[in-house]
Amino acid sequence: MNRIAQTFASLKDQNRKALIPFITAGDPHPDVTVHLMHQLVRSGADIIELGVPFSDPMADGPTIQRSSERALKHHVSLNKVLDFVGEFRETNTDTPVVLMGYANPIEAMGYTVFASKARSCGVDGVLIVDYPPEESSEWVKCLDEHGIDAIFLLSPTTPKARIEQVAKLAKGYVYYVSLKGVTGASHLDLENVSQRLKELRQHITIPIGVGFGIRDGSTARAVANVADAVVIGSRIIEEIEHATQDKLLFQVASLLTDLRKAMDEH
Amino acid sequence: MSAYDLPSRDGHFGPYGGIFVAETLISALEDLRQKYEYYRTDSEFQAEFAYELKHYVGRPSPIYHAKRWSEHLGGAQILLKREDLNHTGAHKINNTVGQALLARRMGKKRVIAETGAGQHGVASATVAARYGMECVVYMGSEDVKRQATNVYRMKLLGATVIPVESGSRTLKDALNEAMRDWVTNVESTFYIIGTVAGPHPYPMMVRDFQAIIGIEAKTQMIELFGRQPDALIACVGGGSNAIGLFYPYIEDSAVRLIGVEAAGKGIETKQHAATLSTGRPGVLHGNRTYLIQDENGQIIETHSISAGLDYPGVGPEHAWLKDCGRAEYVAITDDEALQAFHDLCRYEGIMPALESSHALAYAAKYAPTLPKDKLLLVNLSGRGDKDMATVAQMSGLSL
Numbered sequence: 280m281n282r283i284a285q286t287f288a289s290l291k292d293q294n295r296k297a298l299i300p301f302i303t304a305g306d307p308h309p310d311v312t313v314h315l316m317h318q319l320v321r322s323g324a325d326i327i328e329l330g331v332p333f334s335d336p337m338a339d340g341p342t343i344q345r346s347s348e349r350a351l352k353h354h355v356s357l358n359k360v361l362d363f364v365g366e367f368r369e370t371n372t373d374t375p376v377v378l379m380g381y382a383n384p385i386e387a388m389g390y391t392v393f394a395s396k397a398r399s400c401g402v403d404g405v406l407i408v409d410y411p412p413e414e415s416s417e418w419v420k421c422l423d424e425h426g427i428d429a430i431f432l433l434s435p436t437t438p439k440a441r442i443e444q445v446a447k448l449a450k451g452y453v454y455y456v457s458l459k460g461v462t463g464a465s466h467l468d469l470e471n472v473s474q475r476l477k478e479l480r481q482h483i484t485i486p487i488g489v490g491f492g493i494r495d496g497s498t499a500r501a502v503a504n505v506a507d508a509v510v511i512g513s514r515i516i517e518e519i520e521h522a523t524q525d526k527l528l529f530q531v532a533s534l535l536t537d538l539r540k541a542m543d544e545h
Numbered sequence: 546m547s548a549y550d551l552p553s554r555d556g557h558f559g560p561y562g563g564i565f566v567a568e569t570l571i572s573a574l575e576d577l578r579q580k581y582e583y584y585r586t587d588s589e590f591q592a593e594f595a596y597e598l599k600h601y602v603g604r605p606s607p608i609y610h611a612k613r614w615s616e617h618l619g620g621a622q623i624l625l626k627r628e629d630l631n632h633t634g635a636h637k638i639n640n641t642v643g644q645a646l647l648a649r650r651m652g653k654k655r656v657i658a659e660t661g662a663g664q665h666g667v668a669s670a671t672v673a674a675r676y677g678m679e680c681v682v683y684m685g686s687e688d689v690k691r692q693a694t695n696v697y698r699m700k701l702l703g704a705t706v707i708p709v710e711s712g713s714r715t716l717k718d719a720l721n722e723a724m725r726d727w728v729t730n731v732e733s734t735f736y737i738i739g740t741v742a743g744p745h746p747y748p749m750m751v752r753d754f755q756a757i758i759g760i761e762a763k764t765q766m767i768e769l770f771g772r773q774p775d776a777l778i779a780c781v782g783g784g785s786n787a788i789g790l791f792y793p794y795i796e797d798s799a800v801r802l803i804g805v806e807a808a809g810k811g812i813e814t815k816q817h818a819a820t821l822s823t824g825r826p827g828v829l830h831g832n833r834t835y836l837i838q839d840e841n842g843q844i845i846e847t848h849s850i851s852a853g854l855d856y857p858g859v860g861p862e863h864a865w866l867k868d869c870g871r872a873e874y875v876a877i878t879d880d881e882a883l884q885a886f887h888d889l890c891r892y893e894g895i896m897p898a899l900e901s902s903h904a905l906a907y908a909a910k911y912a913p914t915l916p917k918d919k920l921l922l923v924n925l926s927g928r929g930d931k932d933m934a935t936v937a938q939m940s941g942l943s944l
Contacts, residue, residue: 334712334844335829337721338567338728344711356841382565382828387842409565409828413555432568436731441571456569460729 282375282403283428283451286325287486287507296503297452298323298539299488301379301512303330303346304363305355307519307527313366314528315519320374322532323539328406328510331360331380338408340460342513345520357384357393361400368401377404377430377451390418394425404428404451412444419448432456433483435475442482452486452508455479460491467492473505496541503542511538549795551865556745556832559868561861564744565828570724573731578746580651585753590646597642598757601675602632604639605761608769608922614892620912621919624774625895626762626790628926635898635927636758636786637668641737643754645672648735655679655730658737659723661688661716661782662853662900663695664927665739670704672737680704683722685715688852695931713846716856720830740783741860744831748860755789762922763793770920776801778911779924780903781874782818782854784863786926795871804863805907807849808876818847819876820859821867834861850879850935851899853927881906883939886929898927899935 280288290297300319304312316327332350336343357380364376378397385393385407397405405427410418412431419429428451433442435458445453457472472489479487489502490510502509515531522530551558556578564574584590598604606627615623628636641658648656656678660666666682673680682699686708689696699706712718720743727736741748741755759777766773777794779787781804791802809817817823824835829844837845837857849855866872882899885906889897897905901924908923915921929936937944 333842335717335721337724337830338569340725341711348712351843356843358841383836383838383844384842386827386833387825387838387840408567409831411564411566411568411571414563414565434567434569434571436572437568438572460569460725 281426281428282373283326286375287452290325296506296542297325297486297488297508298535298542299326299328299508299510300324300515300535301328301330301510302515302519303332303343303350304360305332305350305353306346306516307349309353309355309359311527312363315531316363316367317371318528318532319535320371322535324374324535326375326377326508328377328379328512329360329364331357331378331384333381333384336381340513342516342520346516357388361396361402364402365400375403376401377406378402379406380408382407382409390421394421394427397427398425402427404430406430406432406454408432412441412448415448430454433479435471442479446482446484449483449485452488453483454510455487455489455506457489457491467498469501472502476505496537499538500541500544509538509542551862552745552749556749558862558865560826561834561864562745562748562832564831565833566744566831567728569728570731570744573727574744574746581647581746581750584647584650590650594643594646597646598639602638602642603630604757605765606630608762608765611893614888615912617892618909618912620917621775621915621921622917623908623912624920624922625925626758626922628758628786628924629895629897629901629928633664633668633671634930635664635668636755636789636924637665637739638671639757639789640739640751640754640785641665641668641672644735644737644750645676645678648678648737649676651735653678653733653735655681655734656737657681657683657723657726657734658739659683659716659719660739661685661719661855662851663688663692663699663931664853666704666706667695667698667702669737669739670699670702673704674702681726682706683709683719683726685709685713685719687714688716688719691852691935692931694934715846716852717830717844717858740785741788741862742783742830742832742834742858748832748862751785752788752792752862755785756792758786758789758924759791759793762790766922773797773800774920774922776803777922777924778803778805778904778908780805780854780900780926781821781859781863782807782856782900783858784860786924788860788862790924791866791872802866802872803907804872804874805903806874806876807851807854807903808878809848809850811878812876816848817876818849818855818857820857821863821874822876826864829858832861834864835859850882850939851903853898853900854903875907877903877906883936885909886936895925896929897925898929899932901926902929
């Protein structure tokens with residue numbers, strides 16, 4: 280059993296849901312990233328989604344775009360991101376790390392070079408926003424060969440036939456984007472999410488995480504009631520953006536601790 | 546050459562093209578693909594499109610023999626396909642009319658567009674006014690500064706122009722922002738992409754709407770000269786005017802197809818937009834194609850005197866035509882394009898767009914190497930009124 284499956288299995292035993300924070304690697308500074316990852320774990324993260332900065336993040340709202348721009352000012356490349364994971368693994372061998380990003384840095388590195396380096400650095404899963412299942416057969420095969428989970432997105436507009444297609448390819452967990460639009464948008468319709476998750480579960484047997492629009496303890500808790508995992512991104516990035524350097528770890532920790540507490544209350 | 550029937554059903558031109566978008570856009574693209582597939586062969590739709598092109602756009606656009614300039618250059622004859630005479634002054638309107646008709650049939654009341662030089666934005670604002678639709682145009686804030694006249698034109702036509710402040714603040718960032726709008730408002734909104742890039746079915750659809758350029762040229766060449774040209778020459782940013790001219794000639798292997806990219810301040814300076822000449826394949830804006838990128842796969846800012854060519858990608862069909870050797874791609878610098886701009890003004894009384902001036906500049910280099918009975922057909926894709934301020938500035942004047 281790999282780290283992602285292990286994590287979900289042990290959470291299930293404890294009757295708890297996964298908290299998955301997203302940060303952009305290298306934001307606000309490359310020196311902070313590995314410390315921040317450890318802090319996320321200490322504050323209750325079960326899995327870490329680590330964003331690979333890209334010059335043209337089409338599916339992201341202004342908050343995550345800015346975080347990508349800050350990281351790119353420090354020339355944080357895909358290679359550098361993999362190094363961060365390797366460094367994190369020196370002292371943490373349990374917490375799964377999932378890379379999230381766009382296709383072109385992967386294209387530039389090449390599938391096999393990427394997958395073998397990712398494997399050796401301790402990456403557990405990869406979600407490439409602009410590799411939909413249609414364009415992913417070679418990509419998924421390559422990740423499979425290296426024992427890395429291919430994570431896929433599902434959206435409110437995904438029709439049944441595609442859900443089945445994703446069900447066949449997806450490993451680890453699937454990421455349900457709970458509303459239309461880009462990351463950082465507001466207004467989450469919980470009723471709708473809960474209905475959709477029921478439909479998805481008829482086809483998807485692996486855990487389902489929900490992200491987009493989760494901003495505070497009460498939405499996190501409500502989502503945790505219906506989903507297997509809660510993904511939180513833009514809200515953390517906002518915290519990072521506004522924190523002074525000396526308070527950054529503390530503020531992110533306090534946000535995450537609150538979310539964890541809210542999710543674990545029954 | 547066997548029958549050319551690309552793209553494949555799933556939108557690929559060899560290894561290029563495809564649908565590289567987030568899950569949130571897939572169903573909208575699938576809907577568009579199905580609707581377009583239907584209307585592509587629907588005689589009523591095609592008849593309305595043809596009517597609009599004739600009576601609203603002013604087609605067919607003539608082919609003009611630039612005799613004085615050809616004589617001055619002293620070689621092959623240069624013929625100009627006059628897309629600059631279309632309503633709104635460029636080829637862009639062919640495509641926006643087609644997409645607006647499709648948007649209407651899909652019941653969309655709001656259209657969005659990205660624009661670089663502003664020509665596609667103006668063409669989109671124009672058809673939105675013509676068909677009574679709301680129009681929002683995304684434009685990089687750098688381009689908003691460079692193309693103030695076109696920004697005002699769009700506003701006069703009733704469009705909202707949103708300056709984009711992210712990234713390099715140019716065309717690619719406007720495209721990112723338009724995609725984000727589309728994801729958010731996908732039910733009410735039709736995204737009019739201005740070039741033969743983006744996810745399937747856009748490269749095919751935009752090509753089909755622009756193919757009228759080449760279809761007309763084929764007939765006109767026989768009427769005027771009794772034969773087809775020896776070569777077609779067109780500028781390539783995203784590549785829609787070039788594909789529009791090339792596509793009907795792809796199986797006609799005696800006709801050379803030459804695409805002209807922007808070499809900016811020179812290929813060696815790295816300040817250029819010559820994607821096919823210098824780039825590597827990758828994935829951006831929904832398709833796999835050649836891209837100007839660094840060794841880590843980050844997209845690099847491009848430069849051209851012409852905002853319409855200032856784009857780090859290129860249509861996937863051009864990528865394929867390059868790889869399979871059917872078309873050739875060359876690059877022309879800012880200075881060379883500027884010289885051709887002035888020459889066409891002085892020798893023919895025609896002021897070309899700076900984009901089109903790149904194609905003209907290559908024709909001016911190539912023609913003298915050929916005998917006088919050779920025919921070069923250059924796509925004069927737009928008129929140059931919009932560029933007067935840029936040209937004046939390059940000459941050290943301010944208007």
